[in-house]
Amino acid sequence: MSFYESLLEQTSAERNxxxxxxxxxQAMAGTVSLNSYVAFLTEAYHHVKHTVPLLMTCGGRLPERLEWLRDAIAEYIDEEKGHQEWVLNDIAACGADKEAVRNGLPHMSTELMVSYVYDRIARHNPVSFFGMVNVLEGTSIALATQVAGVIQDKLQLPNKAFSYLSSHGSLDLEHIEFFKKLMNQLDNDDDKAAVVHTAKVVYRLYGDVFRSLPLSA
Structure with a gap:
């Protein structure tokens, strides 16, 4: 079994x-409200804006033996720059105040998730960051494109309100293949354990972010 396959197996309960x-x-059933969708985008902004800073923090702390992984991080940074602005533009297309979101605070669940990953990089093992990548990209593939279509049909919103969800569903299909390759190159047991542990915790924390969103009546 490859490490990537093992990672999926070891984190299945947390993913569920x-x-x-x-x-x-509610989103899959087409009963989600506009308020819920804007709340989702709001929390997305508050973690997506940390993607590039987290990548840079991780890359700066990797040991020399993982120089190949630092090269991959440079590719990730090029891919991820500016995605938080996509989210804000989607919020504006929904009729909400994107500047209020930009200048606002995240829900505690989102703040804890982001803080946890910074802490894992700084105090434990920088490779831990890829546990978060596994969660966010895996969730995007499972949900993003399909949910975007259902929500758009329900709420009758324009295409420009779904640039974040729609792009990440298709974009992350490419990313996940790249991610699999990287994970299967890891040959250090401590690095592998750090990825698994972080993925388990981030699945729980990201699950709490979803549970913090308002439900439709």
Whole structure:
């Protein structure tokens, strides 16, 4: 079994916790409200804006033996720059105040998730960051494109309100293949354990982010 396959197997319970969030069931059923969608985008902004800073922090702390992984991080940075602005533009297309979101604070669940990953990079093992990558990209593939279509049909919003969700569903199909390759190149047991542990915790924390979103009546 490859390490990537093992990672999926070891984190299945935590992944199920995330996917069982009630808001996801509402989104898939087409009963989600505009308020819920804007709340989702708001929390997305508050973690997506940290993607590049987290990548840079991780890359700066990697040991020389993982220089190949630092090169991959440079590719990730080029891919991820500016995505938080996509989210803000989607919020504006929904009729909400994107500047209020930009200048606002995240829900505590989002703040804890982001803070946890910074802490893992700084105090434990910088490779831990890829546990978060596994969660966010895996969730995007499982949900993003399909949910975007259902929500758009329900709420009758324009295409420009779904640039973040729609792009990440298709974009992350490419990313996940790149991610698999990287994970299967890891040959240090401590690095592998750091990825698994972080993925487990981030699945729980991201699940709590979804559980913090308002449900439709």
């Amino acid at each position: 916790y995330l996917l069982s969030a009630p808001i996801i069931a």
